[in-house]
Amino acid sequence: MSLGNVFNIAGSAMSAQSTRLNTVSSNMANAETVSSSVDKTYRARHPVFATMLNQSGGSNSLFAGDDQAGVGVQVLGIVEDNSELQARYEPGHPAADENGYVYYPNVNVVEEMADMISASRSFQTNADIMSTAKGMLQKVLTIGQ
Amino acid sequence: MSISFDKALGIHEKALNFRTQRAEVLANNIANADTPHYKARDLDFSAALSSAEKASQSFSMSHTQSNHFDLASVELVNPALRFRTPTHPSLDQNTVDADLEQAQYAKNSVDFQASFTFLNDKFKGLMNALRGE
Numbered sequence: 001m002s003l004g005n006v007f008n009i010a011g012s013a014m015s016a017q018s019t020r021l022n023t024v025s026s027n028m029a030n031a032e033t034v035s036s037s038v039d040k041t042y043r044a045r046h047p048v049f050a051t052m053l054n055q056s057g058g059s060n061s062l063f064a065g066d067d068q069a070g071v072g073v074q075v076l077g078i079v080e081d082n083s084e085l086q087a088r089y090e091p092g093h094p095a096a097d098e099n100g101y102v103y104y105p106n107v108n109v110v111e112e113m114a115d116m117i118s119a120s121r122s123f124q125t126n127a128d129i130m131s132t133a134k135g136m137l138q139k140v141l142t143i144g145q
Numbered sequence: 146m147s148i149s150f151d152k153a154l155g156i157h158e159k160a161l162n163f164r165t166q167r168a169e170v171l172a173n174n175i176a177n178a179d180t181p182h183y184k185a186r187d188l189d190f191s192a193a194l195s196s197a198e199k200a201s202q203s204f205s206m207s208h209t210q211s212n213h214f215d216l217a218s219v220e221l222v223n224p225a226l227r228f229r230t231p232t233h234p235s236l237d238q239n240t241v242d243a244d245l246e247q248a249q250y251a252k253n254s255v256d257f258q259a260s261f262t263f264l265n266d267k268f269k270g271l272m273n274a275l276r277g278e
Binding site for chain 2: 003009012013016017049070122128142
């Protein structure tokens with residue numbers, strides 16, 4: 001029964017969205033983590049989503065298999081944002097370098113908040129999809145009764 | 146005389162199957178709502194219906210050489226699976242409209258219930274016939 005696949009698909013999306021929520025919380029937690037050098041400063045992290053495709057080469061078609069629709073979403077990896085860090089002149093700071101600069105992470109707090117809301121909405125939607133599929137599946141079990 | 150389930154259940158069994166497949170496709174769209182370059186897809190009911198009609202009266206080619214292949218293999222496996230026409234462009238080339246997909250998913254779920262009711266009634270009719278009450 002391919003309704004079972006809906007669970008896998010929605011589950012993969014929920015897992016991907018929670019990874020995204022994880023990176024958001026990591027970025028937010030480290031938004032003010034200063035450092036005295038560019039290399040050691042925290043950089044914003046973002047997950048890279050990609051469609052999971054059915055790998056089973058069951059059909060002899062030149063195109064994708066019967067389940068061309070794909071089987072959900074995967075997180076390919078986490079990438080660091082390489083936009084410029086903020087250097088602030090704070091000579092009184094204990095972490096200041098010899099020129100009196102400290103480096104702040106390139107975390108955009110507003111962007112992260114928007115990302116957080118988007119991730120939470122997507123998670124919710126996928127949870128709803130799952131519960132609807134569950135209702136459909138339970139309905140099928142009552143056939144002939 | 147035996148009961149042919151294929152004849153007794155009619156199109157409803159296949160319709161239920163179609164709804165299940167469509168639920169999968171729509172769930173996949175929603176799962177990929179944040180995936181860059183993902184193109185939303187949907188199953189077209191009328192295309193599925195006509196391909197099912199064609200399949201019932203199809204014929205195959207004969208293989209006289211080992212490297213001959215079926216004509217079917219150069220066609221799309223599922224002719225009903227189409228790409229959705231995007232309503233508005235997005236920066237990351239993703240064509241999923243989450244609200245539209247959600248609405249379609251809800252509608253599909255209701256259609257599923259309808260097909261299920263029809264199928265269930267067919268079964269009930271068969272049971273009544275068997276009981277002879």
